Amino acid sequence: MVHRALPLTTETQKGHRNTEKMRWTISVSLWISVFLWCGSLSAQPSPEWIRVAVSQSDPEVTLQVYGRFTMSALHTGEPIQQGRRLDSVAVRAVPQGLAVGEQVVPFFGVKIEPASDAAISLNGKRLRGTIEIVRQQNLTLLVINHVALEDYLRGVLSKEAPDYWPLESLKAIAIAARTYALYQRLTKTTSPFDVSGDVMSQDYGGKTAERANTTRAVKATRGLILTTNGALFPPFYHSTCGGKTEHARVMGPFNITPLRGGVVCTACSASPFYRWQRRLTKADVGWALRQSRHGSIGPILDMQVTKRTPTGRAETITIRGRNRDVALTGYEFRALFGFERIRSPQLTIQSHGDTFFIDGAGWGHGVGLCQWGAAELSRRGLSAREILAFYYPGATLTSVSELEATPIRVIDAGGR
Numbered sequence: 001m002v003h004r005a006l007p008l009t010t011e012t013q014k015g016h017r018n019t020e021k022m023r024w025t026i027s028v029s030l031w032i033s034v035f036l037w038c039g040s041l042s043a044q045p046s047p048e049w050i051r052v053a054v055s056q057s058d059p060e061v062t063l064q065v066y067g068r069f070t071m072s073a074l075h076t077g078e079p080i081q082q083g084r085r086l087d088s089v090a091v092r093a094v095p096q097g098l099a100v101g102e103q104v105v106p107f108f109g110v111k112i113e114p115a116s117d118a119a120i121s122l123n124g125k126r127l128r129g130t131i132e133i134v135r136q137q138n139l140t141l142l143v144i145n146h147v148a149l150e151d152y153l154r155g156v157l158s159k160e161a162p163d164y165w166p167l168e169s170l171k172a173i174a175i176a177a178r179t180y181a182l183y184q185r186l187t188k189t190t191s192p193f194d195v196s197g198d199v200m201s202q203d204y205g206g207k208t209a210e211r212a213n214t215t216r217a218v219k220a221t222r223g224l225i226l227t228t229n230g231a232l233f234p235p236f237y238h239s240t241c242g243g244k245t246e247h248a249r250v251m252g253p254f255n256i257t258p259l260r261g262g263v264v265c266t267a268c269s270a271s272p273f274y275r276w277q278r279r280l281t282k283a284d285v286g287w288a289l290r291q292s293r294h295g296s297i298g299p300i301l302d303m304q305v306t307k308r309t310p311t312g313r314a315e316t317i318t319i320r321g322r323n324r325d326v327a328l329t330g331y332e333f334r335a336l337f338g339f340e341r342i343r344s345p346q347l348t349i350q351s352h353g354d355t356f357f358i359d360g361a362g363w364g365h366g367v368g369l370c371q372w373g374a375a376e377l378s379r380r381g382l383s384a385r386e387i388l389a390f391y392y393p394g395a396t397l398t399s400v401s402e403l404e405a406t407p408i409r410v411i412d413a414g415g416r
């Protein structure tokens, strides 16, 4: 999750009718078929599974299967290879299709399905579920891991939160992460995948990354999600708010009670990221701009926060150059210098001579649950339910199974 920056099938039974009026039966069957066909078009994707993009731009990946597997063409299902195991092999995008080791297969996509007791390793990382490798037009590979949602969360939680944090905080983060993933699954139906396996959605380490306590938290909250007025919403979370949470408008057109921010949180003061300092020289700023789409603006004269959000975070930062000015959003400013160097948009800038002194607070966008705060609240005895109520005021804790009777409603966020 961008620092720390959440989607059913309906089974329909077709009854048999035994009547002397054959034509009537045929007609009804036809209409049932049309109904089922339409239903399948509008059906929500299954909330039991998720599609994770584990590689999006590599020209080559290393694949290994520990145990029995089948490899087939993605769209036709045509068998390509089967075996007791697959030794480490390079899969490359080639003009004719895909090269699996020395063998060129004339398909633009392959599916690898391990037997139930087997596991896939991709670039040294063990993954649960199946994978699809697709050759993209620019001769890079898109690798999508189809994995059970609960298994996906085991590989996410251990990357998003330390295993040694108190259990109730891990449970709260597991519920937020599950809801976030499900939200992505139900709103990304036209995309080939639901989430990316990196920090742009939620960091995912697969089976390799799983840890005992984080897995315990996922299992203890199985199927639990958050809703607002019966609809799913994306419960953003982040490392450290630094004092007060931010309104979700910085993430998009989200104007719902649980994400309006302004939650005063001092519980994260033990976080190493609660306060931080950075120095940037005018030369650093000029260099960074020249490497970016903004280009040279001439020698740097000044850099100031020119607009703040109601919680005091930088909304606009203006950099004055001798030739022209550049106005950046807080997010763009962080992206320009790196999200690890400029940890949050909650900052002040003072200039002395050729140097800008930056005093910052928190790590991440500040929207929703503050992870360091959640850990401390858990130490003080709050339950996962209480922690979630604190950071997402007005949200309801429910389970996916309770929502399965009807298509799951998702908040309307301007098409996002």
Ligand SMILES: [Zn+2]
Binding pocket: 240, 241, 242, 243, 244, 265, 266, 267, 268, 370, 372, 373
């Ligand atoms: Zn906090």
